[in-house]
Amino acid sequence: SQTIHQWPATLVQPVGSPLSLECTVEGTSNPNLYWYRQAAGRGLQLLFYSVGIGQISSEVPQNLSASRPQDRQFILSSKKLLLSDSGFYLCASAQYGYTFGSGTRLTVV
Amino acid sequence: QKEVEQNSGPLSVPEGAIASLNCTYSDRVSQSFFWYRQYSGKSPELIMSIYSNGDKEDGRFTAQLNKASQYVSLLIRDSQPSDSATYLCAKGNTDKLIFGTGTRLQVFP
Numbered sequence: 482s483q484t485i486h487q488w489p490a491t492l493v494q495p496v497g498s499p500l501s502l503e504c505t506v507e508g509t510s511n512p513n514l515y516w517y518r519q520a521a522g523r524g525l526q527l528l529f530y531s532v533g534i535g536q537i538s539s540e541v542p543q544n545l546s547a548s549r550p551q552d553r554q555f556i557l558s559s560k561k562l563l564l565s566d567s568g569f570y571l572c573a574s575a576q577y578g579y580t581f582g583s584g585t586r587l588t589v590v
Numbered sequence: 591q592k593e594v595e596q597n598s599g600p601l602s603v604p605e606g607a608i609a610s611l612n613c614t615y616s617d618r619v620s621q622s623f624f625w626y627r628q629y630s631g632k633s634p635e636l637i638m639s640i641y642s643n644g645d646k647e648d649g650r651f652t653a654q655l656n657k658a659s660q661y662v663s664l665l666i667r668d669s670q671p672s673d674s675a676t677y678l679c680a681k682g683n684t685d686k687l688i689f690g691t692g693t694r695l696q697v698f699p
Binding site (some may be wrong): 513515517523524525527530532538540571573575578579580581582583584586 | 624631632633635636639678685686688689690691692694
């Protein structure tokens with residue numbers, strides 16, 4: 482079965498600072514990978530997904546970007562964080578169903 | 591119209607009762623449907639998937655799908671306080687999983 486690693490678990494960043502969140506997957510190869518964001522008390526919003534190395538699809542225009550430099554690595558980045566970027570960021574991998582990592586809770590102050 | 595709609599709740603049921611969670615979706619193309627459970631502050635975990643019309647049972651959980659009515663539901667029998675969580679309905683759409691905003695379930699002793 483697949484395991485998804487996300488770090489850090491919590492992050493507090495000032496407005497205008499850069500961001501890099503990393504997700505790595507074990508136990509599978511060539512998975513579809515996803516970044517979701519969940520604002521406080523809200524549902525899961527799909528931000529980006531990737532069906533292969535270097536292939537990124539963006540769902541919501543914003544100041545975030547994603548990259549997939551390796552088969553089992555998915556990175557979410559921002560050059561300058563906004564207050565509205567605060568939320569719970571989840572990486573997911575699709576093999577037999579969608580499995581989520583433990584998430585990163587980002588607070589932009 | 592949202593792609594996946596759920597009543598936000600809370601749905602309150604006594605311990606031992608059947609909890610019924612409902613979800614509607616907006617298209618006739620989606621072929622796969624999922625129920626996730628999310629405890630407060632945690633990432634979602636897959637409970638069940640369903641692909642065909644009818645019922646699918648797994649332990650205390652039964653998923654029901656009606657594609658003609660664009661309706662999917664989750665029944666939880668013998669509800670326990672540990673079932674108190676937010677339940678997310680999702681539909682598979684090509685390479686993506688689209689979530690509803692979730693229904694909060696409260697099971698009281």
